Amino acid sequence: MLWIAGERLPAGLTLKLPSGPIRPLPAVT
Numbered sequence: 096m097l098w099i100a101g102e103r104l105p106a107g108l109t110l111k112l113p114s115g116p117i118r119p120l121p122a123v124t
């Protein structure tokens with residue numbers, strides 16, 4: 096899972112998210 100904005104979301108969703116105000120961190124836990 097990838098940590099985004101302090102929330103745990105499936106890697107699939109993180110890859111689909113556009114690089115805008117929220118920048119996905121490559122922190123795989």
